[in-house]
Amino acid sequence: MSAELFPRPAEEIAAGAVLLPGWLGEGAQRELLAGCRSWALPPAGLRTVRMPGGGEMSVRQVSLGRHWYPYGYAPTVVDGGGEPVKTFPGRLGEWARAAVDAAAEATGEPRYGPGPCTVRYDVALVNFYGAGARMGMHRDSDEPSDAPVVSFSLGDSCVFRFGNTEGRGRPWRDVPLRSGDAFVFGGPARRAYHGVPRTEPGSAPPGLGLRGRVNVTVRAY
Ligand SMILES: O=C(O)CCC(=O)C(=O)O
Numbered sequence: 001m002s003a004e005l006f007p008r009p010a011e012e013i014a015a016g017a018v019l020l021p022g023w024l025g026e027g028a029q030r031e032l033l034a035g036c037r038s039w040a041l042p043p044a045g046l047r048t049v050r051m052p053g054g055g056e057m058s059v060r061q062v063s064l065g066r067h068w069y070p071y072g073y074a075p076t077v078v079d080g081g082g083e084p085v086k087t088f089p090g091r092l093g094e095w096a097r098a099a100v101d102a103a104a105e106a107t108g109e110p111r112y113g114p115g116p117c118t119v120r121y122d123v124a125l126v127n128f129y130g131a132g133a134r135m136g137m138h139r140d141s142d143e144p145s146d147a148p149v150v151s152f153s154l155g156d157s158c159v160f161r162f163g164n165t166e167g168r169g170r171p172w173r174d175v176p177l178r179s180g181d182a183f184v185f186g187g188p189a190r191r192a193y194h195g196v197p198r199t200e201p202g203s204a205p206p207g208l209g210l211r212g213r214v215n216v217t218v219r220a221y
């Protein structure tokens, strides 16, 4: 991919929620995608998540570090085959801390506490969006930790709807996320509602070799 014609600057979408466009370069995107492909393999690989109401999430998912299920975390795939969850890769924690520092620097506000980020990240959710997949408005609230969540996007672009902490409704901002973008939400935005109303099939960078969208969300439990 050539450089952007109009580079997108870092932007604070809401207090504590920062978009870092193109934060992962092409090499890092390829590295992360290769990781996702290996994490997707069984055991404890890519799965369809069943909701308590009987429905299924359209986004398929793999957990790292701790297994997320609706609504909690467990050491094993408690709502599937019972296998131990895959290990959380330390490199994802390094990237997440660096993204938090970049977000803090971009806003010039000490939103996430003083000094460089020292959070011990230990959980990641890998979300795979095929054509038509979406994620409804929700909060990331199954982690006791208030540490910033860091999300990395690969492949197809999407609309990331970033709302408020009061409820699922407006006000919200619809933010386009593209391959390589990082999005940090912490501090006052940590428990804000957010979702992905749509992706744009076929919009992935041709060189990446991914059809669909992958999002990796790094959290501290
Ligand atoms: O796919 C995304 O960008 C958001 C994922 C998300 O909100 C989550 O995994 O909780």
Ligand SMILES: [Fe+2]
Binding pocket: 138, 139, 140, 194
């Ligand atoms: Fe989320």
